[in-house]
Amino acid sequence: MSAQKDTPERIRIGISSCLLGAEVRFDGGHKRDAYLTETLARYFEFVPVCPEVAIGLGVPRETIRLVRCPQGIRAVGARDPSQDFTDRLETYGRRMAAELKGLCGYVFKRASPSCGMERVR
Numbered sequence: 001m002s003a004q005k006d007t008p009e010r011i012r013i014g015i016s017s018c019l020l021g022a023e024v025r026f027d028g029g030h031k032r033d034a035y036l037t038e039t040l041a042r043y044f045e046f047v048p049v050c051p052e053v054a055i056g057l058g059v060p061r062e063t064i065r066l067v068r069c070p071q072g073i074r075a076v077g078a079r080d081p082s083q084d085f086t087d088r089l090e091t092y093g094r095r096m097a098a099e100l101k102g103l104c105g106y107v108f109k110r111a112s113p114s115c116g117m118e119r120v121r
């Protein structure tokens, strides 16, 4: 009888997919983070999410920025503010929040208008 080694269950964490090396950024690049992909990946199961690609924006694409207006904060095209992505991003965010209920945490890409939580232009 052979001894079976238990594989520890990894903790499920959501993550901005560009941090894992996915080429989904506005310029076709990524923001792969070696600490995440080489060290923390041993302990966590990452669930990649890219809201901008998920709502149908292409790669490459125009950059988005957040603007404060009388209706609240809107996510609009940096060059063409008449392009308003807010409703689609909000709908997607609510859907994902419901679908990804089993997550234990989330790693957000800093400064992104769609993923970032602070220092967002």
Ligand code: SF4
Binding pocket: 016, 017, 018, 019, 024, 025, 026, 049, 050, 051, 052, 053, 109, 112, 114, 115, 116
């Ligand atoms: S929307 Fe989020 S995951 Fe997608 S490229 Fe921007 S920061 Fe990365």
